[in-house]
């Protein structure tokens with residue numbers, strides 16, 4: 281009898297050899313969303329660690345006899361001595377088209393109450409950026425729908441363009457307008473049945489923002505019909521710093537899926553200043569040495585590895601990044617702004633002074649650059665707007681000079697006149713991106729002096745009326761400009777007739 | 790009480806002194822404890838706690854704690870012992886402990902590694918995957 285039992289026992293012992301292996305440890309301390317653990321001798325850097333009660337941690341500090349771990353989720357039930365275990369997995373998020381139109385948290389879990397997300401694929405949150413060989417230079421435009429940007433600081437697909445400015449200068453608005461513009465272009469393009477049309481899907485990552493602001497953004501996108509092409513990753517101010525730290529990387533993974541699968545995507549990080557602050561908080565609690573402005577030494581790497589993931593891949597798609605950074609009193613030489621300026625392919629600088637003067641969007645043309653975008657600009661815009669940037673810069677200089685001198689010669693006066701009209705022309709209300717063909721038409725009219733006889737104060741109204749006129753009556757012409765993307769003699773003539781007709785109606789009013 | 794850098798360093802040195810041929814030696818530990826008692830270094834409590842943690846972790850590495858539901862025989866114990874000794878390249882001694890919450894099967898714990906082949910573990914894995 282006893283031999284039978286022995287046999288069974290041996291069987292059990294063999295089973296235990298085949299058994300699942302787990303690596304475990306215990307909580308030493310928990311504070312401010314960071315736990316120190318002992319044990320976990322097999323844990324990997326950035327590995328997910330399972331806490332009791334469903335919370336998940338990420339191992340960030342691997343020390344000789346301790347593991348420092350940030351906790352995503354509810355920490356209120358964790359206590360000293362609780363057992364934790366490694367999972368053997370890196371943190372990953374669901375990706376795919378099922379996320380479009382949804383709002384998710386930093387871990388990709390839906391938070392919009394629209395039910396579970398049906399996605400089969402998962403991408404790790406931290407991914408090595410594409411190398412040199414697979415990258416392709418930027419050559420396709422990404423239209424923001426903001427005239428000042430599309431004509432003077434053009435952005436290409438796969439580019440990283442920083443949006444930088446003080447608090448409340450319209451940084452978020454520019455990015456939301458860009459997302460709305462992608463929605464409109466997608467609708468037109470998909471309806472046209474053009475096989476070569478490449479839609480742009482957007483990801484908006486909200487880091488450390490007020491819930492009310494995020495809600496406002498979502499409803500603006502929904503009202504404009506752009507939400508169906510957009511994924512929103514929300515890590516609001518009330519979220520713990522670990523979630524705020526992870527959110528942009530999650531967003532990047534969601535964007536990378538589009539890129540890897542031959543599609544184009546746009547990602548907005550709103551904003552990386554708050555991201556750096558969340559990371560600083562974590563680092564200080566983890567007792568990492570701190571450097572300038574109390575940021576840890578690797579804060580540059582924090583953002584470079586994120587922004588390097590935006591790219592245009594050979595034979596695949598692209599991921600365009602619009603990171604936002606907030607400055608204090610216009611100081612771009614602070615630590616985080618200088619870091620990010622050096623990683624991106626240019627910046628759009630928004631000025632408080634301009635904003636307060638009513639020049640909105642408050643883009644400072646002189647301080648803004650796009651280092652790679654001009655190769656992506658369509659020919660039509662170059663034809664009508666090629667000289668604008670220089671003209672505006674000259675105007676600013678003259679305007680500053682004119683404040684002192686009272687009598688100006690006729691030539692200077694004419695230049696000032698023209699400059700102030702250009703400034704007016706670039707004013708644009710929010711949530712109102714302008715299609716590229718309309719931008720080209722208006723700039724063409726400017727080039728051909730159609731606005732010279734209009735009072736400076738009425739230029740904004742005149743431009744709006746011209747756009748209205750063209751949009752309602754000259755659809756065929758607009759489509760031609762859009763598809764040809766360059767102006768030739770025939771289009772010039774058509775534009776001339778259209779503008780002459782409009783001038784008649786406008787003057788008659 | 791966490792102890793400062795110097796205390797941590799001292800605890801580490803004392804821990805190293807307690808090993809003979811890579812194993813914790815009872816005689817050495819007794820010596821270290823006597824030394825601490827006599828000298829009374831600063832932050833004694835923190836030092837002792839750190840020392841305790843290090844020794845406990847080291848001892849756990851050469852111990853296989855077998856939790857089981859249902860009876861377990863000597864031969865099973867020996868089997869686990871030899872398997873773990875081979876796996877960790879050090880002498881591992883096994884001890885058994887009854888735990889009915891596992892329903893059936895075994896859970897073996899060596900250091901911070903846990904090998905689980907229990908009904909409770911499978912149920913938990915199932916619950917986690919749902």
Ligand SMILES: Nc1ncnc2c1ncn2[C@@H]1O[C@H](COP(=O)(O)OP(=O)(O)OP(=O)(O)O)[C@@H](O)[C@H]1O
Nearest residue numbers: 446447448449450451452453454640641708709710
């Ligand atoms: N082109 C515009 N025309 C009119 N108003 C605008 C325009 N752009 C932005 N605004 C207004 O300016 C305010 C600030 O804009 P927004 O929230 O985009 O700025 P921000 O730089 O993102 O601010 P924060 O630093 O708080 O994030 C908003 O009330 C918005 O309505």
Ligand SMILES: [Mg+2]
Nearest residue numbers: 451452453550
């Ligand atoms: Mg904002």
